[in-house]
Amino acid sequence: MIVQLTGKVNYQITLDPTVWIFDDRKIEMENAFTDSTDLPEEDSEEALKRASTRWEREVTQQSSKPPVNRSINRFEKEQILKGTYLMPIKDFLKTAEIEAGASQARLVLNNEEKIISLPLLKDSLFLFAENGKPVKENGPVHVYFADGSNRDEPIKGVTKIIIE
Numbered sequence: 001m002i003v004q005l006t007g008k009v010n011y012q013i014t015l016d017p018t019v020w021i022f023d024d025r026k027i028e029m030e031n032a033f034t035d036s037t038d039l040p041e042e043d044s045e046e047a048l049k050r051a052s053t054r055w056e057r058e059v060t061q062q063s064s065k066p067p068v069n070r071s072i073n074r075f076e077k078e079q080i081l082k083g084t085y086l087m088p089i090k091d092f093l094k095t096a097e098i099e100a101g102a103s104q105a106r107l108v109l110n111n112e113e114k115i116i117s118l119p120l121l122k123d124s125l126f127l128f129a130e131n132g133k134p135v136k137e138n139g140p141v142h143v144y145f146a147d148g149s150n151r152d153e154p155i156k157g158v159t160k161i162i163i164e
Contacts, residue, residue: 001140003126007106007163010097017128017140020087029084032125033148081132086125086144093122102163110138110157118163120145127154 003015020026098118105121107114127142128135135141138156 001134003141003158004160005092005096005163006160008099008102009163010099011095013092013096015092017087017126018134020128021081021085021132023087025091026085026087026128027125029086029127032086032144033151083129083132084127085129086127089124089126089143090122096163098163104164106162106164107143107155107158108160108162109155110159114155115164116155121161123147126158 001016001018003017004012005015006012102118104115104117107116121143123146125144125146127144128140141158143155143158144150
């Protein structure tokens with residue numbers, strides 16, 4: 001249930017999608033492909049509050065204090081454990097530090113390989129949890145493009161990403 005990120009990167013990393021369920025960067029499937037202008041006013045205010053909270057956390061992390069995870073109440077935990085979630089890939093690619101000559105990514109699937117452009121990969125999302133549980137069928141992750149163009153047919157069964 002891991003995904004390896006290798007190839008033309010300064011740091012090869014191994015991703016464990018099973019630990020992302022409580023990560024603040026995750027996005028609910030229902031909200032992943034909606035245009036922010038289509039959201040009701042209350043949702044825009046809520047998004048602004050979340051962005052503000054994230055900004056404060058970033059500022060706090062840059063100070064000398066160690067980061068502190070926000071505690072969640074029981075209701076929030078129950079809701080999290082029922083949702084379907086996606087994780088942006090860009091943070092992991094940034095951590096791996098892609099080399100300058102890289103232009104594409106080879107996605108190694110359970111039984112085949114697919115090649116996509118690096119810009120397309122950078123804006124993609126990993127589906128890592130369905131109904132609060134890790135993706136088991138054709139897992140560990142599915143890749144969705146940020147524009148939603150492959151929403152009905154994501155790239156399933158990604159076990160390794162090789163930057164070329």
